[in-house]
Amino acid sequence: YITYLSITALLGPSQPTKQPQKDKNEAVNLKIQKECPKVVNVVDLEELGDKTCYCRCWRSKKFPLCDGSHNAHNEETGDNVGPVVMKRNK
């Protein structure tokens, strides 16, 4: 029994302490164009319609456009991200 305790103390707890999410700085983009060193999208303003939403969660299947996937991401992770919306006033 004493042997068990002392060895446990040496090894530390077997499960790591969970870090609070705000202290993490992990990759934001998990899947999109990972072969590309930096994903930058250039948009010609003149070609935009009345309303276009651009993804900032990096989970959209229509990236760089927003397809609403931020909602599932926010629910799963407790995040609060959403798109930037380009609007043309008529």
Next chain:
Amino acid sequence: YITYLSITALLGPSQPTKQPQKDKNEAVNLKIQKECPKVVNVVDLEELGDKTCYCRCWRSKKFPLCDGSHNAHNEETGDNVGPVVMKRNK
């Protein structure tokens, strides 16, 4: 010696196996407007100049504008994110 080995086997390794980054799905936004349920920015196209960059890494001090902080984020984490650039052709 045998006791040590068998207890180690029961407890598992003291350090967790590092998960590959692509399998993680964590919050993307660590600091910006965390009191807001969903950060959406609406931009009036008519008010934009010749070139405006919008942050998609959620690390900019000028959010929703890009201030170049994606470069440090990419270096620290191995990520490959960058802004969406709105350009007006003259």
